[in-house]
Amino acid sequence: MGVRPEVIRVLIADDHRMVRQGLRTFLELQEGIEVAGEAADGAECAERAAELEPDVILLDLVMPGVDGVGAMELLREAGSTARVLVVTSFTDRRMIIPAIRAGARGYVYKDVDPAALAAAVRSVHAGHVLLEPEVATALLDSGSNGAADQGPQAPALTAREREVLVLIAQGRANREIARALVLAEKTVKTHVSNILMKLGVADRTQAALWAVRHGIAPEDQRPLT
Numbered sequence: 001m002g003v004r005p006e007v008i009r010v011l012i013a014d015d016h017r018m019v020r021q022g023l024r025t026f027l028e029l030q031e032g033i034e035v036a037g038e039a040a041d042g043a044e045c046a047e048r049a050a051e052l053e054p055d056v057i058l059l060d061l062v063m064p065g066v067d068g069v070g071a072m073e074l075l076r077e078a079g080s081t082a083r084v085l086v087v088t089s090f091t092d093r094r095m096i097i098p099a100i101r102a103g104a105r106g107y108v109y110k111d112v113d114p115a116a117l118a119a120a121v122r123s124v125h126a127g128h129v130l131l132e133p134e135v136a137t138a139l140l141d142s143g144s145n146g147a148a149d150q151g152p153q154a155p156a157l158t159a160r161e162r163e164v165l166v167l168i169a170q171g172r173a174n175r176e177i178a179r180a181l182v183l184a185e186k187t188v189k190t191h192v193s194n195i196l197m198k199l200g201v202a203d204r205t206q207a208a209l210w211a212v213r214h215g216i217a218p219e220d221q222r223p224l225t
Contacts, residue, residue: 008125009036011054011082013045013071015063019110023058023087023117030118042066046074054082056125059104061088061095072102083124087112100205106130127173129205157198162216164191168204169211 010027012020012035024035036052039045043066049057057075061068072084085106086099096107106124108117123130157165160181167177174192178185192204201207210216 007032007034008056008121009034009052009054010121011035011037011039011045011048011052011057013039013042013048013057013063013068014060014087015040016060019060026114026117027121029114030121033118033121042068042071042074045071046078046080049075049080049082050078056121057082057084058087058121059084061086061090061099069098069102072099072104076103083127085120085124085130087117101202103203103205105205123171127175128171129208130171157195161191161195161198164188165195165207165211165216168192168195169208169216171208 010033012023012027014020014023017040020038020040024038027033027035036054037048039048041063045057045059046066059068059071063071066074068086068088075082075084083105084103085108086104087108087110088095089110090096099107106120106129108120108130112120120130163181164177167180172180174185174188177183178188181188183191192207195207196203199207199210201210
């Protein structure tokens, strides 16, 4: 018998019951994806995440009480390892930028094709950064999109760190970077930590955007689908 493929466990957080049901229906038709539970607001999302330990959370940004960004803050405080994929109908950069800063690993719209949604879940679960073109444009054009803007003086990255940063900007996970550069995955993790520290950014998403803005990674390599 073959080895059973890993099942990606998903938590759906949205205040509209019909939206949750629609997302559940989409995902339950996909092989290798299991809907572990649902939440109707940010606070419940954090509680259910602690209980269910999902791999990926599909998160709406606009919810009563604790909103999506607030939910991500609660998840971070609780030490959740779930990767957050924002699923929303809003494109306002005033909402996009805080969501990416708060730790969202992907951003898609609610009218996404079911197959594309499943692909997005798999991509985020694999460690990739997944942004719609309009979202990346808003982030790249914004003058307030994070700690990556550090003026003309770029930090002193080593040649190897620059190679790793280019691959981060392409959405590569640590395992893929290790394979591409013929390094141990532990070594890649060390390089990533050093890069984040030198750039003064909080996560891989901000590092990827910094690389594009500062010309280290061409815009046609930025983490889009």
